[in-house]
Amino acid sequence: MNQNRVAVVIGGSGGIGRAVARRLAADGMAVVVHYAGRAAPAEEVAASITAGGGTAVALPGDVAEPEEMTRLFDTVQERFGGVDAVINTAGIMLLTSIAEMDLDDFDRMHRVNVRGTFVVSQLAARRLCAGGALINFSTSVTRLQQPTYGGYAATKGAVEAMTLILARELRGRDVTVNAVAPGPTATPLFLDGKSEELIARIAGAAPLERLGTPEDIAEAVAFLTGPGGRWVNGQVLFSNGGIA
Template identity: 65%
Template sequence: MTNSRVAIVTGGSRGIGRRTAERLAGDDHAVVIAYAGNQTEADAAVVAITGAGGRAVAVQADVADEKAVQELFDTAEQTFGGVDVVVHAAGTMVLSPVADLDLDALDRMHRTNIRGTFVVAQQAARRLRPGGAIINFSTSVVGLGLPGYAAYAASKGAVEALTLILAREMRGRDVTVNAVAPGPTATALFLDGKDEETIARMAAQPPLERLGTPDDIAEVVAFLAGPGHWVNGQVIRANGGIV
């Protein structure tokens, strides 16, 4: 048991989630990394954190499975003494015009992105200690309205609605609830399948004229997890100024 803060990071084995886990560990959070299936990457994230002097464990959990998520929170409490921060970065994306989308893909995406967010938020609402923070992930595409992203943006619009309402339901608990909505960010998931011309065009969109990085997003999360405690019930569009 420890008196320092404890964070659960879903989707914490790679990309934005992993960098966020490392960033929070650097702020003296003990970190529980939840991963869907890639134990090798999750273990590597734990090694990176512990090798730098931090504390971390990895737990496999399907975020849409309420029993698995309950056990995830149980592990955090049993290993580190409680839960103060929940960063829900796990998600999935299928791109397709509305007319062509496979509805099975729609159901899978909504299971992870909507049900998964709700299940994680439900446990967080029940268990977070005073002074805590719940940080969900949306996407700037909700506002940009790019063709091909309808189903994904719809799932993340649901995340935004849940975030704003839960912030109000946590009245009196001293727990904040916010969402981070990244724009194009240079992760393996984003870059995969895109040619150099497409990447260059998207990098030129923000006034800062580059893609975001996992570090950019992790800094926003770290702020909301600690010093940004007066920010509550907000969606932070971390996209370099794309409108």
């Protein structure tokens, strides 16, 4: 199914993005590892895939800038002939109460999480081949209503809305559009600034009594991009160990 297929992993050098890129490469897909800032981590992911016998390339672009992302998709088209899967893991999380949140911080999250997802989704809608899949990223926090997550959850609520509507707008295209909503996952983004005690308490909240791993989330993505996920469309898949 995945032989000669091409996946673009937006935010492919981050914790979850890196795991997704490697997992899809293991399925035989050629992988474009997108990055927005430092090239080195993305190039390392691409090199590790290539060293394992796969095909990968690292490409840059600001997700909120349509010109830059159009250039990325044009490059993918030229190099590989098309795009079969777009996985948008890019996002930022800034936490404080709604009453205390700086609007500049809210705008930063909105620019990446909402505008960036919209730009990538728009391009994916125009470029994905028949049989393709777009997977955006939400969060289980949209259901948990945790204090200090209001601004972040608001951006991800917007991601869910546009994802579910786009799935209906692509009627007749044979393209699936879904969102994955991870729970607490052991990535640098999540672990940064948290005490071991707090991490243990959060891990214990799930019935499976552990944090998720980036590889857990990558398995959900692999399902949605593979043959077993073709009848799943316009859904939010919660990958959280039962925490919500």
